[in-house]
Amino acid sequence: MQALIFDVDGTLADTESAHLQAFNAAFAEVGLDWCWDVALYTRLLKVAGGKERLLHYWRMVDPDEARGASVAEAIEAVHAVKTRHYTERVSGGGLPLRPGIARLIGEAGQAGTPIAIATTTTPANLDALLRSPLGPDWRARFAAICDAGTTAVKKPAPDVYLEVLARLGVDGADCLAFEDSGNGLRAAQAAGVPTVITPTAYTAAERFDGALLVLPHLGDPDQPMPQHLPGADHRWADLAALRRWHRGTRSEAA
Ligand code: XBP
Ligand code: MG
Numbered sequence: 001m002q003a004l005i006f007d008v009d010g011t012l013a014d015t016e017s018a019h020l021q022a023f024n025a026a027f028a029e030v031g032l033d034w035c036w037d038v039a040l041y042t043r044l045l046k047v048a049g050g051k052e053r054l055l056h057y058w059r060m061v062d063p064d065e066a067r068g069a070s071v072a073e074a075i076e077a078v079h080a081v082k083t084r085h086y087t088e089r090v091s092g093g094g095l096p097l098r099p100g101i102a103r104l105i106g107e108a109g110q111a112g113t114p115i116a117i118a119t120t121t122t123p124a125n126l127d128a129l130l131r132s133p134l135g136p137d138w139r140a141r142f143a144a145i146c147d148a149g150t151t152a153v154k155k156p157a158p159d160v161y162l163e164v165l166a167r168l169g170v171d172g173a174d175c176l177a178f179e180d181s182g183n184g185l186r187a188a189q190a191a192g193v194p195t196v197i198t199p200t201a202y203t204a205a206e207r208f209d210g211a212l213l214v215l216p217h218l219g220d221p222d223q224p225m226p227q228h229l230p231g232a233d234h235r236w237a238d239l240a241a242l243r244r245w246h247r248g249t250r251s252e253a254a
């Protein structure tokens with residue numbers, strides 16, 4: 001196993017409630033009479049990318065207006081307001097990392113195992129979310145960071161994973177991806193990357209066919225998973241366990 005590749009939203013942190021609140025705050029600020037509830041947002045999350053999600057919803061509620069010439073400009077403006085609200089919400093440690101994430105990033109650093117980010121989220125969101133829990137030099141801890149500014153086509157297309165693999169100079173089969181959603185799983189699979197899924201409440205009902213493992217979270221000694229893990233004598237996913245599970249994918253492929 002040559003590298004770990006992390007999704008951001010829902011995987012590094014359970015961020016989608018903050019995104020939902022930011023979307024609704026932006027609608028109110030710009031005077032749109034839209035207000036998304038959790039049930040609707042859970043459905044809209046099937047569309048990766050906040051701007052793509054806005055256009056999808058606009059086409060749902062007003063197909064004629066959504067064909068207008070100024071829609072792209074309007075979406076850029078609304079999404080910029082949304083990003084400001086989101087970054088204000090999560091910066092300064094406003095949102096904790098999920099269990100096991102900080103520990104695994106530390107273990108990988110000590111073991112010299114490269115880690116990377118493959119996300120469809122807006123670049124500004126990364127620093128707001130990660131600066132506090134991972135420190136001001138958080139970017140230096142990742143061998144590659146690919147986001148909505150890196151590739152135009154979003155998940156479930158493999159583009160962002162393929163760009164990460166190219167920058168790392170490794171094959172997908174030699175890496176392990178961490179995702180929370182069906183879109184993310186399909187993107188990683190299409191790039192040939194075995195994937196561990198840690199769903200959130202927003203994605204728990206999605207299908208994860210072909211995932212290497214589906215876990216409630218990655219666990220920590222002080223926040224173990226409810227269940228024992230295959231072949232592990234403790235209830236959190238550490239680098240040794242990940243290597244064992246990854247070797248299993250290589251023997252299956254052989
Ligand atoms: C999840 C997404 C993002 C976020 C909103 O990204 O699809 O669009 O929902 O962020 P990830 P933006 O690949 O990290 O799971 O509004 O910046 O797109
Ligand atoms: Mg995600």
